[in-house]
Amino acid sequence: MSKFEGGQADDPRCDAAQSREASEHGGGTPVVENRIRVFLVEDDADLRDELEFGLTAQAFEVVGFPGSRELYRALLRQQCDVVVIDVGLPGEDGFSIATTLESLPGIGVVFLTARTSIEDRVRGLTVGGDAYLLKPVDLRELVATIRAVHRRVGAPGRSGGTLPALCDDAVLLGSASSSVGPAWSLSEEGWTLAYCNGRSVQLTSAERLLLTCLFAHLNQVVERDLLVEALGHRADYYLNHRLDMVVSRLRAKVSKHVGQALPLRVVRGVGFILSLA
Numbered sequence: 286m287s288k289f290e291g292g293q294a295d296d297p298r299c300d301a302a303q304s305r306e307a308s309e310h311g312g313g314t315p316v317v318e319n320r321i322r323v324f325l326v327e328d329d330a331d332l333r334d335e336l337e338f339g340l341t342a343q344a345f346e347v348v349g350f351p352g353s354r355e356l357y358r359a360l361l362r363q364q365c366d367v368v369v370i371d372v373g374l375p376g377e378d379g380f381s382i383a384t385t386l387e388s389l390p391g392i393g394v395v396f397l398t399a400r401t402s403i404e405d406r407v408r409g410l411t412v413g414g415d416a417y418l419l420k421p422v423d424l425r426e427l428v429a430t431i432r433a434v435h436r437r438v439g440a441p442g443r444s445g446g447t448l449p450a451l452c453d454d455a456v457l458l459g460s461a462s463s464s465v466g467p468a469w470s471l472s473e474e475g476w477t478l479a480y481c482n483g484r485s486v487q488l489t490s491a492e493r494l495l496l497t498c499l500f501a502h503l504n505q506v507v508e509r510d511l512l513v514e515a516l517g518h519r520a521d522y523y524l525n526h527r528l529d530m531v532v533s534r535l536r537a538k539v540s541k542h543v544g545q546a547l548p549l550r551v552v553r554g555v556g557f558i559l560s561l562a
Contacts, residue, residue: 321435322365325349326356326382327397328374332420336369336397339424345431353377357385365392367431367438372398372405377514380412385511387413393434397422469548471500478539478547486542491516492535499549499559508556532557 323345327333333349340347348365350356352374359365368386372379383394396409399420409417415434418427468481475493479485488496498515499507513519513528532549539547548560 320344320346321367321431322346322363323348323431324356324359324365324368326352326368326370326374326379328352328371336427340428340431343424343428345428353382356382360389366435367393367395369395369397369427369431372396372400372409380408383409383413391438393431393438395427395430395434397427468545471496478543480543480545482544484543486539488535491531492538495531495535496559499557503559506552506556506558512556 323340325333325336325340325347327336327349328351330351333351337347337349348359350359353376356368368382370379370382374382379396379398383396386392386394393415394413396414396417397420398405398409398417400406401419406417415438416430418430470479471477472479475497476488477485478488478496494516495512498512509528516528516531532551536547536549539545550558550560552558
């Protein structure tokens with residue numbers, strides 16, 4: 286039984302089958318230029334596959350992800366037009382994801398969730414959601430909502446915005462060292478910070494995770510909560526002064542062993558920025 290409402294006539298597999306049949310007889314859906322790119326975040330693999338299948342049959346370009354980490358990694362490499370997000374995700378929930386995405390211009394956010402309370406609906410629309418749909422959803426309603434949100438939010442062409450506060454281990458641990466201008470460099474494994482005077486300092490696990498995130502986003506403010514998550518903690522259970530303590534010890538260690546101050550500045554009320562030396 287499909288998890289879409291509306292019965293067999295609304296089953297995305299039926300839509301796709303009809304499209305294929307029409308195509309075989311010389312008809313079918315015309316080629317669509319600049320298709321709306323949808324990123325779908327849903328931890329239920331069966332439902333995610335159904336939604337991907339159904340939306341693809343409606344001429345959307347769809348990529349599905351089980352959680353926030355996979356979504357963020359994709360956004361570092363590819364832009365999208367609309368993100369459809371479940372709320373009850375393992376790890377970072379949909380509300381938190383929407384708050385992060387709010388800083389990106391030109392991306393619409395549609396919540397698709399089983400949470401029906403008015404408090405959740407209001408919260409979803411307050412933290413950055415453009416629409417709030419309930420499961421089970423009729424595919425036609427989801428399609429119409431995505432298109433309407435894209436019309437309201439999307440500009441001609443895709444946004445040139447970046448995702449300044451997301452951390453991706455794969456970005457940093459590449460074949461060459463990461464560097465801050467010509468002066469500072471982080472080893473491939475991330476365990477050694479070196480300065481151009483030949484001096485270096487060995488990093489603790491927490492310092493490595495912190496610098497790995499900061500080196501991935503030079504000259505960009507990284508929010509406190511996301512730095513806390515990069516350290517492997519949940520932001521709502523991690524006290525701010527513990528992050529400050531890691532930063533303070535790192536600065537002191539670098540100054541002592543390298544003889545230069547690390548160009549790491551605090552942005553009050555927001556987070557930290559690693560600036561070019």
